[in-house]
Amino acid sequence: MPIDVVLPCLNEAAALPGVLGAIPDGYRAIVVDNGSTDYSPMIAARHGATxxxxxSKGxxxxxxxxLLHAESSIxxxxxxDGSLDPHLLPRLVGPVATGGADLVAGRRVPTVREAWPWHARAGNAVLARLLRRRGLPVHDIAPMRVLRRQALLDLDVRDRAFGYPLELxxxxxxxxxxxxxxxVPYRERAAGTTSKVSGSVRGTLRAVRDMAAVLR
Structure with missing residues (x-):
């Protein structure tokens, strides 16, 4: 059975061909459309994604x-949005598959300054510092993660907005x-796409608001 790759999607038509074309053999892309107003669902299906x-927005x-539509154990x-390279997935899957880790998270390393605006990096650093104080050795609220499906279901993460990764x-x-x-290298998003979180100060503040609610 292929390993499922869940890709939340909101108006990513410009990025999807490149992202889906880079999904490794033995992996299945599940594109979750969250109300796109462009042709994202059609393009995703045309490029072989489920x-x-x-x-519900978020x-x-x-x-x-x-996660509920995934079928693979990992x-x-x-x-x-094209900022992350799917070719790296097998490297992240390895420790989970062999039992060496319960969760492997991609720590973003921007390839250019524009890939990760200062306000987003600052917010991420504050939250990661709080997590380290709670005993979790992380430096990024990672948008690239690998873990076992049933283990994640058992965690029972409740947040349905931007606080989800932090609660996890x-x-x-x-x-x-x-x-x-x-x-993991963190690139500029594909031309024609806009980050829902870090692309603007407003988006960053909204994400921090959601994550602060989780911390409370």
């Missing part, structure tokens, strides 16, 4: 729907998970 729809809602999650990490720390970070 397309599902989630009408990153966490899309991720959770993708599941990967990554953004669909907090619950993983509480459960005593072995978390490993791997450096």
């Amino acid at each position: 397309v599902v729809h989630e009408q 990153y966490g809602a899309a991720v959770h729907t993708g 599941v990967c999650f990554m953004d669909a 990490l907090l619950l993983a720390a509480r459960a005593g998970w072995r978390v490993t970070e791997m450096a």
Whole structure:
């Protein structure tokens, strides 16, 4: 059975051909459309992805729907905007498959300054510092993750907005998970796409608001 790759999607038509074309052999792309107003679902299907729809707005809602539609015992999650390279997935899957880690998270290393605006990096650094104080050795609220499907379901992550990744990490720390970070290049998004989180100060503030609610 192929390993499922969940890709939350909102107006990523420009990026999807490149992202889906780079999905490695032995992996299946599940594109979760979260209300796109462009041709994202059609383009995803044309490039071989399984397309599902989630009408409730929110990153966490899309991720959770993708998880429910996944069938493989190990599941990967990554953004669909072209900022991350799917070719790296087998390297992240390895420690989970061999039992060396419960969660492998991609630690973003920007290839150019524009790939990760200062406001997004600052917000991420503050949250990661808080997680380290709680005993979790991470430096990024990673948008690229690999873990076992049933283990994630058992964590029972409830947030359905931008707080989802943070809640996942907090619950993983509480459960005593072995978390490993791997450096992954973080590129500029594909032309024609806009980050829903880090592309603007407003988006960053909205994400920090959601994550602060999780911390409370």
